Amino acid sequence: MFSPGFRLFMGFAGFGLIAAFFYAVVTGDGGGADYLGFIDAEVWVGAASLGWSGGVGDHVGYVILVMFAIVSAGLAIMLTAFRDADSDAVSELNDGTLPPAQSPVSYNYWPIIGAVGLGTLVTGLVTHAAIFVVGLILILTTAFELMMSAWADRATGDPIANAELRNRIMKPVEVPILGVIGIAVAVICASRIFLAVSKSWAIWVAVIISAVVFLSALAFALAEKVNRNVVAGVLATGAIALLASGVASAVVGERDMSHHHGEHSEHSESHEGENGEEHSDQGSHSDMKESDK
Amino acid sequence: MTIVESEETPLELESAGGQPPAEKPLGAFTRPQGGNGWKDWLFTVDHKKIGIMYGAAGLLFFVIGGIYALFMRLQLSRPGNSILSAETYNQVFTMHGVVMVFLAAIPLGAAFANYLIPLQIGARDVAFPRLNAFSFWVFLGGGLFLLSSMFIGGWWENSPDGGWFAYSPNTGVLFSPSKGIDFFAIGLQITGIASLVGAINLIVTVLNMRAPGMTLMKMPILTWMLFIVQMLLLFAMPVISVALFLLTFDRLFGANFFNVAEGADPLLWQHLFWIFGHPEVYVLILPSFGVISEIIPTFSRKPIFGYPFMVFSGIAIGFMGWGVWAHHMFASGVGPVAVAAFSVSTMFIAVPTGVKILNWLATMWGGRIRFTTPMLYATAVVAMFTIGGLSGVTHSLAAADSQQTDTYYIVAHFHYVIFGGIILGFFGGFYFWWPKIFGYFLSEKIGKSSFWVMVIGFNLTFGPMHILGLQGMSRRIQTYSSGQGFDLWNLVATIGAFMIAIATAMFIGNVIVSRKAFKAGKTPAPGPDPWDARSLEWMTASPVPEHNFDETIHVEKQDEFWHRKWGKNEEGQVVRRATAEEVAHDGSNTNVHLPSPSYWPLVAAIGLPIIGYGLIYNLLLCVLGGLFVLGGLYGWVFEPVDDPNADNHDHGDGQDSYAELETAEVTNASEDTTIE
Amino acid sequence: MNAPLKRKITWALGLATFAFLALTGCAGNAPLDTLDPAGRKSEGISDLINPIFVIAGIVFIFIQGAVLYIGWKYKVRAPKKNEESFDGGYTDEEFPEQVHGHFGAEISWTIGPTILMAAIAIFSVGFLLNLDDVDAAPEGATYPDVEVLVVGQQWWWEYHYYLDGIEGANEPHFVTANEIVIPVDQDVRIYTTSRDVIHSFWIPRLNGKKDAVPGRTTPWVIQSNEVGRFAGQCTEFCGLSHAYMRMYTVALPHEEFSSWVDNQIQFRTPLAEDDPNYEGEQLFITNCARCHAINGVTGREMNGETVADSMAMYGNIEEFRNHSDGTLSQGKYTGAANLTSGAAPNLTHFASRSSYAGSFFELYPNAQEIADEGGYLDISENDYARGTLEAWLRNSPKEKPNAQPGQARGMPNLNLSEAQIDLLVDYLMTLN
Amino acid sequence: MSETTTLGVSHDKLGMWVFLGSDCLLFGALISTYMLYKDRIGPTDLGPEEMFDIPFTSVSSFVLLMSSLTVVLAITALRRNDIRRSRIWLLSTAILGAIFVGGQVYEFTAFYREGLGYTTNLFGTAFFTLTGFHGVHVTVGIIFLMSMYIQSMRGKLTSAQEERLEIIGLYWHFVDVVWIVIFTIVYLFPQ
Ligand code: HEA
Ligand code: HEA
Ligand code: CUA
Ligand SMILES: [Cu+2]
Helix, strand or coil: CCCCHHHHHHHHHHHHHHHHHHHHCCCCCCCCCECCCCEEEEHHHHHHHHCCCCCCCCCCHHHHHHHHHHHHHHHHHHHHHHHHHHHHHHHHHHHCCCCCCCCCCCCCCCHHHHHHHHHHHHHHHCHHHHHHHHHHHHHHHHHHHHHHHHHHHHHHHCHHHHHHHHHHHHHHHHHHHHHHHHHHHHHHHHHHHHCCCCHHHHHHHHHHHHHHHHHHHHHHHHHHCCCCCEEEEEEHHCCCCCHHHHHHHHHHCCCCCCCHHHHHHHHHHHHHHHHHHHHHEEEEEEEHHHHHC | CCCCCCCCCCEECCCCCCCCCCCCECCCCCCCCCCCCHHHHHHCCCHHHHHHHHHHHHHHHHHHHHHHHHHHHHHHHHCCCCCCHHHHHHHHHHHHHHHHHHHHHHHHHHHHHHHHHHCHHHHHCCCCCCHHHHHHHHHHHHHHHHCCCCCCCCCCCCCCCCCCCCCCCCCCCCCCCHHHHHHHHHHHEEEEEEHHHHHHHHHHHEEEHHCCCCCHHHHHHHHHHHHHHHHHHHHHHHHHHHHHHHHHHHHHHHHCCCCHHHCCCCHHHHHHHHHHHHHHHHHHHHHHHHHHHHHHHHCCCCCCCCHHHHHHHHHHHHHHHHCCCCHCCCCCCCCCHHHHHHHHHHCHHHHHHHHHHHHHHHEEEEEECCCCCCHHHHHHHHHHHHHHHHHHHHCCCCCHHHHCCCCCCHHHHHHHHHHHHHHHHHHHHHHHHHHHHCCCCCCCHHHHHHHHHHHHHHHHHHHHHHHHCCCCCCCCCCCCCHHHHCCCHHHHHHHHHHHHHHHHHHHHHHHHHHHHHHHHHCCCCCCCCCCCCCCHHHHCCCCCCCCCCCCCCCCCCCCHHHHEEEECCCCCEEEEEECCHHCCCCCCCCCCCCCCCCCCCHHHHHHHHHHHHHCCHHHHHHHHHHHHHHHHHHHHHHHCCHHHCCCCCCCCCCCHHHHHHEEEEEHHHHHHHCCC | CHHHHHHHHHHHHHHHHHHHHHHHHHCCCCCCCCCCCCHHHHHHHHHHHHHHHHHHHHHHHHHHHHHHHHHHHCCCCCHHHHHHCCCCCCCCCCCCCCCCHHHHHHHHHHHHHHHHHHHHHHHHHHHHHHHHCCCCCCCCCCCCCCEEEEECCCCCEEEEEEEEECCCCEEEEEEEEEEEEEEEECCCEEEEEEECCCCCCCCCCCCCCEEECCCCCCEEECCCCEEEEEEECCCCCCCHHHCCEEEEEEEEHHHHHCCCCCCCCCCCCCCCCCCCHHHHHHHHHHCCCCCCCCCCCCCCEEEEEEEEHHHHHHCCHHHCCCCCCCCCCCCCCCHHHCCCCCCCCCCCCHHHCCCCCCCCCCCCHHHHHHHHHHHHHHHHHCCCCCHHHHHHHHHHHCCCCCCCCCCCCCCCCCCHHHHHHHHHHHHHHCCC | CCCCCCCCCHHHHHHHHHHHHHHHHHHHHHHHHHHHHHCCCCCCCCCHHCCCCCHHHHHHHHHHHCCCCCCHHHHHHHHHHCCHHHHHHHHHHHHHHHHHHHHHHHHHHHHHHHCCCCCCHHHHHHHHHHHHHHHHHHHHHHHHHHHHHHHHCCCCCCHHCCCCHHHHHHHHHHHHHHHHHHHHHCCCCCC
C-alpha cells in the first residue's frame, strides 16, 4: 500500500509542517510573550491553525514551509493514487521482479530549468520577494517533473512506453500551463507597450500588432504550402519582438497619466481609506462583537 | 442509449518492447469500479442515485429548517418571550427562509427531476451524467457551507441575519459586520451554480433524449413542469448570481453598488433579487403541480383532463412569472405607474393557475377515486394551494397590499402556497413513488394518520396568521407586546407547528417501520406497477434497475404505458389488454453499457466551498480550493472510459466530456475563482 | 362511517370559520388592526379589499366545496379492508368514462377568471392611482399645508415639520421624534426617507405603508378622521431592533394642533443656578449633549459648526417635495450621506410626547386613554412611568436591543449612578 | 443501434446554446446595473466622459470582431479537414483575443492611474465589474482556443472533431456579440 515514495514525501510533509510551526513560533512577537517567557499565545494558535486565527511570526517563511508541506503531501498522495506507475505496484503484477530503471528516451531539459530556478531564488533573496517566488516555483516544478520521470522511468521495462506514460500523465498538465503562461505573457507585454507609448500611439500600436497578426495569418493561409521553418521563424520572431518590446516598455515605465481632477483624488483616497478600514481587518468586526458580550 | 464520456482510451502498452499489456489499464486516471457500498454513492453518476441523494439531503434540510421554525414559533408563542434574543431570532428566521427555500424546496424538486425525468422520457440517464453528479455535490457543499456559518467563528456569531431576501443596505458591512452575509452570498452563489448546471443538463436531456416517438406533447405533465422549472432556473440563476456578486464585491472589495453615500440605489438589489425571486417561487411550485398531475389521474382512473391546457398553463405561468417581480416592492416607492402595471400583471397569474386547479378537479370529476395516501396529499394540495393563491390575489391589488405587505398575512400566504402547495405535494410524491424507488410500500395506515396530523397542524399554524396579519402583526419581529391582540393566535400557530413536526416525524418513522416490515416479509413486494399508473417509469421493475429499461421503448401515445395495459372494446369500455407485469421490463438485461462512476465531480465540487471559506477567511484557502477545482476538471477531461468497447455511439466518443467541461463549468468556475 | 371524511368536513368548517373570522377581523383590542380604518385613505383601502375578500371567499367556498363534493361523490369505497393490500384493496377493473378534456370547459374557465380579474384590475388600478396621488389638493385643509419629512433610522423615527403659512415658511421649523402629530381631518403629506437602512412607515388605521429608503424621499399621505392616537410599526426588516421600532400618529383638533406647534417651536433657556433642576441640566450637558439636542441649551457640533439641533442638516423642502412635472416622484435626500448619523432624538419637548425610544415604551402609563379622550396636549400633567424611564437611563441596551459598540446606533449604557439618574429624570420631565 | 438525439443536435452543442441563453441574462443584469449607475457621479468625480478613450477602444473592439471572423475561418478549414489552415486561424484568433485582453488591461491601468479606482465611485464600480466580467469571458475563450490548438498539434483535432471547435466558436461569437452591445451602450451612448 504505502510505497517508499509515499513514505518519503509524507516524511517531507511532516518535516515541513513541524518546521513551519517552529519557524512561526520562533519568529513570533516576543513582546506579547506569555509562555516560556518568549512565546506569544497568539502565535501558537496561529501556527497551529495555519493562520486561521491568531497570528504567526514571519509570514513569508511560514507560508513557504507550509506550502512545502502541502506540496509534499500532495505528491505523496499522488504516489499512492498512481501506484500503477509505481515500481512496487508493477512488481506485484510482474510476480515480484522489479523492472530495471530505464534511461529516458527524450532529452531532459529540466535540470537546466532547475538550475535557473535556483539562481533566481538566490537573486530573489537579495532583491525582491517576487523574484524569489518565481525561483521557488521553478524549483518546485522541476522537482515535481523529475520525480514524475523518475517513476515513469521504472514503470515498465519499455523505455518508449515509459516515455509515453510520462507524457500521458504530464502533458495534460504541462501543456495548458505553458499555453496559459504564453497568453499571459502576451497580454502583459501588449498592455505594457500600450502604457508606455502615448495615447494616440497606443492606438496605432494596437492597429499595427493586430494587422501584422492578421495579415501574416492570411499570408500563410493563402500560400499553398509553407515551409515549417518559415512559420517557426516568423512565430519566434514575433514572440521575441513582443516580449522584447514588452520588457523594454516595462523598463521605460508608463507614460505620465495624471489624475483628472486634483481635488477629486483627495476625495477618492479618503473614501478608499474608509473602505480599507472596514475591510482590511475583518477580524476586528468579530472582536467588536465579542467584547459586546 | 449509451452514454460514454471520455476521449482517452486507456493506455495500452503494446509498443516496441513487447511487454504484455498489464491486466488493469495503466495510467493515472482510472475510473472507480462501482459496486462497493459508500463508494458507490460518492462516485456515482447514476441519475437515480443522485436523485435519491437530492431527496435525502432535501429532507434533512427540511427538518433543519423546520427546527429553526419551531424555535421561532416557541419564541412567538407568548408576548414578550425571551427564548431567542433579537440577534438570534434574526439569524434564525433568515436561516429558516434560506434553508427551506434553497436547501429544502429546490433540491426536493431537483430530486424528482433527477429521478423521474429520464425515466418518464424513456432515457437511460441524463445527457451529462458526470455534470449531474457535480451539480449534486456542489449543492450539498454549498448547503453545508451555509449551515457551517452557525458554528464557525463562534456559536451563532456569523449566521446570516438579513432575512432571506437580504435587502441592501442592511446587508452591507456597515450594518451587518459579522461574516453572516458573506456566508449567505457565497453559499447561495455556490448552490446557484449547482442549479444552473443542473438546469442545463436537464434541459438538454428533455430536448434531446426522449424515447423514439415521444413528442413534446406526449411527455408526462410532470416532465413538462420540471422542464419549465429548469428553464426558469436557467434564466433566473444568472440574475441572482449577479446580485450576489455585487453584494460580495461590496462587502469584500469595497465596491459601491449599494453604498448610498456614493449615490447608490438600494432598490437595485430589490429589483435583481425579485427578478430572480418571483420566478423562483414558480420554480418551487411547478414540480409539485407536476407531481399531483401524475397522482390525480392515476387514482381517479382517468386521463388528465385537458392535457394541452395543463401544459400551456404551465408555460404561461413560467412566462408570466417574469413580469410580476415588483409586486414584492409595492411599498418601496417605485412610483405609481410601475406599481399599477405590476399589480395588474400579477392579477392575471391567477388565470393559468386557476386553469390547473379546475383541470385537476375535472380530472377527479366522474372518476373512480381511490383515496390512498398519495391521493389524499394531492387532493389537499388542490384545496390548500387555492387558499394561498387567493390570498396572493389579494396582495396583487397594490393598494390592499400596502396594508398587507410585511405582515403575517403575507407569511400566511406564502406558507399556504409553499407548505400547502409544495410540501404536501412532495409528501404525496414520496408515498407515490416510494415503492418504485425503494421497492417496498410505505404503510398506508401511518401514512393516512400522519397526513391528517399534518394537514390539521398546517392549518392551525398558518390559518391564524391571516388574522394576525390583518390585525397588524408585522413580519420578522422577535417579539410583540401583550396589548396588541396577537396572543391567542400566536399560541395556536405554535401548537400547529408542533403538530407538523409530529407528522414529519411520523413520516420518518413510517419509512423505518415499513422497511422493517418488508424485510421481515410482512408486506408484499410492489411489483412494477402497484398503482395502475400511466407513465413510463412504471414500465420497469421496482426498484428501478441501474439501466432503467431493458430496451428502447417506442412511444405512440401519451400515457403509453397505460395504453399498453388497457384498450377499449367495441362498446368503448376499457378492457385489459395486458397486465403490467407482461408489459413492463423486468430489468434482466445485463448487457447495457452504463456510464462509469467518476471521482472528479466530487473533487471539483469540494473546491467551491473551500474557495468560499478562503474568500471569507484567508485567501490561501482559495488557492487550495482552486487547485481542487482545476484538478477535478483535469481529471474529468482526461479520465478514460473504462470500457474500451464503449465508444461506438455518436454523441459519445469523448466529446461529451470535453465540451461539457469547457462550456459549462469552466466558465462558472472561473467566474468564481477569478474574482480578483 | 368514514372517519377521515368526517374529519375533513369538520376541518373544512373550521377553515371556513377561520376565513370568516379573518374577514370580520374578530379579536377586539388590536391597535394595529388594518380592518378598523380611521382615515380617508385607509377607509378607501378597506372599501377596496372588502369586496375582494368576498370574491375570494366565494372562490374559496366554490373550490373547497368542489373538492369535498367530488371527494365524497366519486370516492371508491375500498372493498373489505385487506391488510396485505397497499392499494387500499381496490382491485376492481372498472373504469369510469375516459374523458380527455373539453374544449368549451377549458375556454370558459380561462375566460371567466380573466374577465373577473380584468374587472378587478380596472377598478383597483383606478383606486390605486388615487391612493398614490399625493399631489391632489389636500382635502379639508383648514390649517395651512403641513408637510413632514419622516426620517427612519435604527430604530426610531424622527419628524421634521415644514409648515406653510407660518412665519418663515419653507424653513424646517422643528424636529421631534416617535410621535407624528397631525391636524385631524386634514391630508398631511409626508416624505419618507432614511438615514441608514430601509424602514417602512405604517400607521395601519390611517393608511398603508411606505418604505423609507435611504437616498430617496418618497411622498405619502396620512389623514385621520378621528381625534386620537394611532399605533404604527416599522415593517421593513431593519436589523437588530426592528421589532422595537414603533411609532404613533396623534391627530389633534385644529386649534390644539396650532397650540402644539406653538409649543414645539419654543426653544429653552438654560436654567438659573438656583433652579432645582440646574444640576440635572448640567448632567445632561456633560453626559447626553454629545448626542441629544435640547434647543437653546445644548449646542451641537456639526461639520465643524455648532448648530441648534439635528435638523440643520436637511435641505430645503423643495429639494424633495414632489416634483410637479409628474415624471419624478422621488427627490434625492442628500442628508442620507450621513449614514449612521449618531443622531439621537431631540429632547427639547421630551415630556410632551407620550412614548419614547421608538415608541416602544409608554412615558405615561395611560397614554392611549388620555390621547383618545383628547388630553394629549396636556399629557405631561399626568403621572409618568418613572421606573421604566429610570431603567432606560440605567442601561438602555438591556431594555431595547441595540447595535454593536463602536457603531453609532441606539443609546449606549452610560453607567450613570442612581443619583444622577434621579436628577436626569427630574430634569427630563420638565421638558414639556 | 446508431444513436440519434431527438433534435438531431448533439448534447454538447445544445448544452452550449442553453448555457449561452443563461449567460445573456448574466450580462443583461450587469449591463442594467451599469446603465443605472453610470451617471451617478458627483460633480467633481470621474465619469465616462473624462475617462473613455473611444478611438482606442474602437480599435480593440474591431480586433475582437476580426477574431470572430478568424474563428469562422478556422472552423471552415477544419471542416474541409485542412488542419494546417485551421491551426493558423486558431492561433491567430487566440492572439487577437489576447490583444483585446491586453487592451483591456491597458485601459484598466490607465483609468486607475488617472484616478478611477474600483471603489472610487459608482461609475468606476459598475464599469470595472461589467467589463471585467466580459474580460473573464474572453480569457476563458482564449483558454478554450489554446486547448484546441494544442489538441490540433497533437493530431487530435481533425474534421471528425469539427463540432468541438464549432461549439467553442459559438461561445466566442457570443462573447463578441456581448462586447458589441457593451461597446455601444457603455462607450458610444452619449452620457
Ligand atoms: C410557491 C410559492 C408561491 C406561489 C405559487 C405564489 C403565488 C402567488 N403569489 Fe406569492 N409569494 C410567495 C410564494 C408564492 N406565491 C412568497 C415566498 C412570498 C413572500 C416573499 C417574501 O416577502 O419573503 C410571496 C409574496 C407575494 C406577494 C408580495 C406580498 C408582499 O410582500 O407585499 C404577492 C403580491 O402580489 C404575491 C402574489 C402571488 C400571486 C398573485 C400568486 C398566484 O400565482 C396565485 C394564483 C393562484 C390562485 C389565484 C388560486 C387558484 C385559482 C383559481 C381557483 C381560479 C379562480 C381564482 C380567481 C379568479 C381569483 N405573493
Ligand atoms: C419552503 C419554504 C418554507 C417552509 C416549508 C416553511 C415552513 C414553516 N415556516 Fe416558514 N418561512 C419561509 C419558508 C418556509 N417556511 C420563508 C421564505 C420565510 C421568510 C423568511 C424571512 O422573512 O426572511 C418564512 C418565515 C416564517 C415565519 C415568519 C418569521 C418572521 O417573519 O418573523 C414563520 C413564523 O411562524 C414561519 C414558520 C414556519 C413553520 C412553523 C413552518 C413549518 O411548516 C415547518 C414544519 C417542519 C418541521 C417542524 C420539521 C421538523 C421535523 C421534526 C423536528 C421531526 C423530528 C425529527 C426527527 C424524528 C428526526 N416561517
Ligand atoms: Cu425600522 Cu424595521
Ligand atoms: Cu412574487
